Amino acid sequence: MTATATSPSATILPFAEPLKAVRDTRPLRLITCGSVDDGKSTLIGRLLWDTKAVKEDQAATLARDSGGQNDLGLPDFALLLDGLQAEREQGITIDVAYRYFSTDRRSFIVADTPGHEQYTRNMATGASTADLAILLADARAGLLEQTRRHATIASLMGIRQFVLAVNKIDLVHYDKAVFDRISHDFREFALSLGVRQITAIPMSALKGENVVYPADASMPWYDGPTLVDALELATVRSTQAGGFRLPVQRVVRPGESFRGYQGTVAGGSVKPGDSVVILPSGTVANVKQIVTFDLVRNAAVAGDAITLVLDRQVDVARGDVIVSLDGQPMTGHHFDAQLVSLQPGGIEPGKRYWLKSGSRRQRVAVEPISQLELATGKWQPHASTLAMNAIGKVRLSFEELAVFDAYDQNRSTGAFILIDPDTLNTVAGGMIIAKRAEIGGIHRADAPGGQRVVLSLPADLAEQLMASELFANRRDETEVKRMTAKQAADLFSNAGGDI
Amino acid sequence: MPLSVQETEVKNPPVSRPPLDPHLKALENEAIHIFREVAAEFEKPVMLYSIGKDSSVLLHLARKAFYPGRVPFPLLHVDTTWKFREMIEFRDQIAEKYDLDLVVHTNPRGAEEGITPFSHGSALYTDIMKTEALRQALDAGGYDAAFGGARRDEEASRAKERIYSFRTPDHKWDPRNQRPELWNVYNGMVRKGESVRAFPLSNWTEVDIWRYIQAEDIPLVPLYYAAERPYVERDGMMILAEDPRLELLPGETVQQGMIRFRTLGCFPLTGAIRSTASNLEEVIAELEIATVSERQGRAIDRDQSGSMEKKKREGYF
Incomplete structure (x- = not known):
């Protein structure tokens, strides 16, 4: 849902465009963390619901399992996420769940991680691949120690973009002062972790305010992005800067004359003619060609799964790393x-x-x-x-x-x-x-x-x-x-x- | 095409296509990485091939991952003998065309004890002809890794499953004790008898699958496209009526209509949908406004809530 799609003046545009989404970016991977009862599962359920990622039969299963609906006439979103029987029985999330939704701008992979302290390791697991962390805070409770813990772990795992979701803002009568105080506290804390990209958003996940749709009526004082706006604008991490890195997964020899080194580029870029070093042996060679199934390519960048051919017979095995001559690793x-x-x-x-x-x-x-x-x-x-x-x-x-x-x-x-x-x-x-x-x-x-x-x-x-x-x-x-x-x-x- | 690649006698040389969009490219790269990692770390991998659209994408990715070499493991099809006729024809064509090692296994108990989806109900039938058959085939082959096309967006218990999903020697899955999985660093260490199921399509959604099939021009079983077909309505599902083993119950009649299938399994347990989408573009357009999930047509998922988790714990894929 983009800003234009929800503003009345632009409603004609989306209908004029083909339904097929053309996404010009990789999926954004994000992690949601917060304390128990901050409403994390509700928030993700809301995201899935309002971006139409939940289908009718899944909603019917939800309605059946929850034995009813909440007072807003909506399904119990938490049940959508807590897929394991043990979780349903105990009413808690015990493992990382991966969820998928998309807007017409980009797609998202959400790692929903447990709030209980004993499952901190699962949070680290979810954070390892994430580009952005959503940290939830209950507007009534403010920042809890657990929120600070999760922010600390997220920053340690290399996440550099935080969204602070000040949830249940309706329960403090949409009080701007409450939101300002919590977001100020969080900003100070995040800065101490070295995180500078921070977006704070007041919201009610249950009512769907500022999640996908803006809430101008109840929060006229807030003119910042909705959660989905913020996620659409976030950047996907890239390691294309820096030296070329290719950890060799396997050596392919389909015939006597061909010897290729298969792996996923883990940093930098490479093109035929580049000088490379094989580590740890230190042997030097030049790149002859980059082979993929589709065509022989003239360059490959971080993230590409390729087969590299060198210009001479050298000893390369699985586990070796092929790197650029300049900017070598330690x-x-x-x-x-x-x-x-x-x-x-x-x-x-x-x-x-x-x-x-x-x-x-x-x-x-x-x-x-x-x-x-x-x-x-x-x-x-x-x-x-x-x-x-x-x-x-x-x-x-x-x-x-x-x-x-x-x-x-x-x-x-x-x-x-x-x-x-x-x-x-x-x-x-x-x-x-x-x-x-x-x-x-x-x-x-x-x-x-x-x-x-x-x-x-x-x-x-x-x-x-x-x-x-x-x-x-x-x-x-x-x-x-x-x-x-x-x-x-x-x-x-x-x-x-x-x- | 440079000289050194031409010299390698690669079958089915690839064709040039416009580049994938960055979203599909990222998913493709991840899947290829997983294929290569499993092939390198395990002694005897196998790929579960169910002939459906996800399996077709999986196979295409495997061919890409190991090009210009051959796919370095066999494909295993667990044949319940109740698959759609067109699926079996398609399977044999593909195996021939792409020079694949195809292993087909059927649980002998099916024929010996006369177990059919009609006589024994979907739960018991699935347990014996799919879950038990799969265990038999994996044990017989001594496979220590099995690729599957499962996606996390399919079902709630799948959403929690790792990309390398560890199994005990009797193929049990313990959802409460899964190995942590960080970054794209996969732990492929298992003891003798233990194994992993590896899921290269974990992060794909149904729309991704279809858009990739379109972008890469991947052949599919024609049942995915709408056509005039005979069907019978039973238990709220439209069952394809072409197999002579389908006996009409009192009150049932064979009808004709434009139908297609969103997923393919055993024909008596797989419901069709009414559709006029007779090609890929139309299927994708239909999908993007769809309001029900693809597994809605599968009888085995509806038996009880949490039924997939239960089956998976017992060794179902």
């Missing part, structure tokens, strides 16, 4: 990362996990460094197991050379999952911060922390020091490594030549 054995712990067992220090990033899977040891205190937004030293739902900073150590970009530079080549070798379940989602250079016992973070003082201490002494307030205040300047006297002696004797 390679190394040690990286700093943030991760969300997803399973009851947590993330254990020193345990060797499988790490999968792009098409590469390799062994990694994980050392927790600190944990985000969601209530305050502060990082606290934390070297023990990161429990389920915890967000931690960790150090990754690889046996084989690893290849990454920083997550804030590239959301594909900077992202990874951890797989538990015992259960084979996915136990963490992670984001690379920076490569960690290591020279003997002295460590230096490449970026963004700069130089730090590194202390190597016996574990118990390290714990005691890190627990002190003085240490916490100067956390950025110091790095503590826990080791025994013997390990320290070994390290220094091995590194003797380098120092």
